[in-house]
Amino acid sequence: MAPPIYVLGTGLSHNGSAVLLKNGQVCVGIEKERISRKKHDGGNDTLAIQYCLDAEGISLSDVSLVVQCANFDIPDRNQFRGERIFATVNKPEIINISHHLAHAYSAVGTSPFSECAVMVIDGCGSPLNQFLSMHPEQKKNIDSSFLNETEMICEKDSFYHFDGQKLTPLIKDFSKMSGATTTELKLPTTEHSIGGFYAAVSLYVFGDMDDVGKLMGLAPFGNAKGFNFNAFEFQSGSLLVTNNWKKHFTNPSKGYEYFKKHFSYYANVAKWAQEQVEKAVITCIANRLEQFPHKNLCYTGGVALNAVANAKLEDAKIAKNIYFEPAAGDNGLALGCAYYGWLDYLKMPKVSHDGSTCFGKQYSEKQINEALQEKSNKNYNKKKFETDEPLILYCAQKLNEGKTIAWFQSGSEFGPRSLGRRSILAHPGIEGMKAHINKNIKFREDFRPFAPAVLKEKVSDYFESGRNSPYMILVDKTRPEYLKELCNVTHCDGSARVQTVEETWNPRFVKLLNEFEKQSGIGVLLNTSLNKKGMPIVETPKEALYLFEISALDILILENTVVEKDNLTN
Incomplete structure (x- = not known):
């Protein structure tokens, strides 16, 4: 009997993780924060990788391929915020893929579809120059206006077709990074990111841009009727964040006691922001599907964790079947890396996934x-x-x-x-x-x-x-x-x-x-x-x-x- 084929995916952004596929199926996966006990932990991946190897009872020499992804970096084999587990060995082979491609493969690998469209919307993906260094064959698919841009631009949203084996990019939108000015409403990512907008409002309301989930929980307490302006506009096939809305928000939270004192105001802001995100998501995805219709849609990226927007998207019936990737944030990058290695690089057939998200090891x-x-x-x-x-x-x-x-x-x-x-x-x-x-x-x-x-x-x-x-x-x-x-x-x-x-x-x-x-x-x-x-x-x-x-x-x-x-x- 042939030995099993192991493919290891590793995500080194914030919310780092590692996932091990055995013959095309997930056998173990873990987010680094669960082991290090540091929220949103990322960077060096040795801890998460060792967990996976130990749980499966194998060593690094048993792994056929490693696929990695990190935002703004192409990690060195030996060092990435500390010595890596690969530092003393030449095998296995390590390859790199872009941020949005990792998101997309995490969705198609676990989805029930044999063929589908895939939408990725998040805060910020890979810079264009790094994207092209990893995927030079994709240059022909990038709009010339992006190729001629002199400032750093990053993936904003990406739309793909999956044929059962390989993802083909159909539309990729990029945006400049936000300027250096520091205000409460400066988007922490690119200038025109839905995820960045929601993070900026989270910072305004809670003083923490990582509290986007909390913002969604606050929104039901609010009423947005007093906010008759929009944060987004759609131009020439691209969703843009306007600047006009910022002038209406001049009272950022000054701590939890201040937040409680002005609870109704911040709840109203949260409600408005939530409704803006819902409209933006539906507008963007509907536009892509109008150009490239498909009955099956996979949706992933950090914005795809917004449960209210997801329900509105389902109700809009712009696709017959929608699969929402459960690890849609950066914690799912390792999953997508592993599936890319199996499906695209090794060209092995997709193996049906049972729908489970439970990839951790069992304790005796x-x-x-x-x-x-x-x-x-x-x-x-x-x-x-x-x-x-x-x-x-x-x-x-x-x-x-x-x-x-x-x-x-x-x-x-x-x-x-x-x-x-x-x-x-x-x-x-x-x-x-x-x-x-x-x-x-x-x-x-x-x-x-x-x-x-x-x-x-x-x-x-x-x-x-x-x-x-x-x-x-x-x-x-x-x-x-x-x-x-x-x-x-x-x-x-x-x-x-x-x-x-x-x-x-x-x-x-x-x-x-x-x-x-x-x-x-x-x-x-x-x-x-x-x-x-x-x-x-x-x-x-x-x-x-x-x-x-x-x-x-x-x-x-x-x-x-x-x-x-x-x-x-x-």
Whole structure:
């Protein structure tokens, strides 16, 4: 039997990651921040690569090809913000691809389509000169106005066709980088980036341009009727950010207390910005599909994580089928690198993906026990269930009683959402639960929302559109008759960022949802990531125990082991 073919993808931008394909299928993948415990960590990739090799039980010599991607850099084999794992060996071969191409391959590799169009929209991609140095054959596809530009210009949005094996660029738009002036509303990326615009408004509202997800959560509290101006215009096939809107925003946040004092104002700004992004995304993608129609569309890049805009895009019906890449941000670059290596460079056939985003390694009972032993001085009650049924019965009962559960199961999710492997679970309808989790477990702002997890086949019972949303990146509207029962997972405008749970890759979570419905009459659970504000999602049992210790979590489930605090009432 021939040895397996391993292709390693590595992303070295912020939100760095590594992914290993085995014979064309993902066998392991991890974001660097999950191991280093530094939010949005990137740069040197040795830590993430070693995790993948160890999880698969192989060495670097077993890898056939490495494909890498970093924004604004073509990384050296030996050094990139420290010595790399490749420094002392000549093999495997390392090749480079551009930022948007990595995004695009991450989508087509995991999508259900054998042929499709692909749209990439983000904050900023590769500079044109680096793009051409990596892909010189693409020069003929670049507009002459971009080739003649003397200032640095970077990928802004890209539109491709995938024929089942290879991506062909159809439209690539570039933009100059923003000028050197420093104002609260200076776009941190290119001059005409949707992602850059949203980051600039995030900085204005929160004082942090990385809080774009928080901005989407704030928007439902606002009203944009007082803002009768636009941030975007479409000219000659290119989406541009105007400058006129900036003059209307002269009151940047001066800290959290100031933000709370002027909450309504900042919520209105967030609502306006959200609506601008929604219109811009639909306008841009509709234009591309008008020129190159296709029934199947893959959508990726950081802007594709905007769940509200995604739902509006789906409702616009500009494509029959849309696949939203769950790791659409830069954490997905390694995934795209690996798929490029398999499909384009090695010219191997696409292997069907099962839809799972759970690429992390599983922790053994021995590792769990070792972590528990370190906490032997704590007054925790521990017990182990040998089979699923009593564990599920116990968890459903406690959730129905109003207890909060840290749910640690199997390999962790790849991407920004916890989908039932590293989750905090709670009752969706007990009054005050949302505020309790935000304040005493997540240690974050009280307006931040939580997601409803629901069985795929029951989503239409509780939500109006009944969207299939396995990755928690589409919103829906909670049906009016369930607003009270789902008060902790429904935004103030009636919307909810739904997760539809599938048995094929989340069987234990399905069992829990079924049992909770039997006991409570509600087939929905509150689901949020197993972390606190500013902390990457928990990866190891030790980290889960740390969060359990410092927060008001009631119960921790580590695979089949239950950990309770001694003050838990039974």
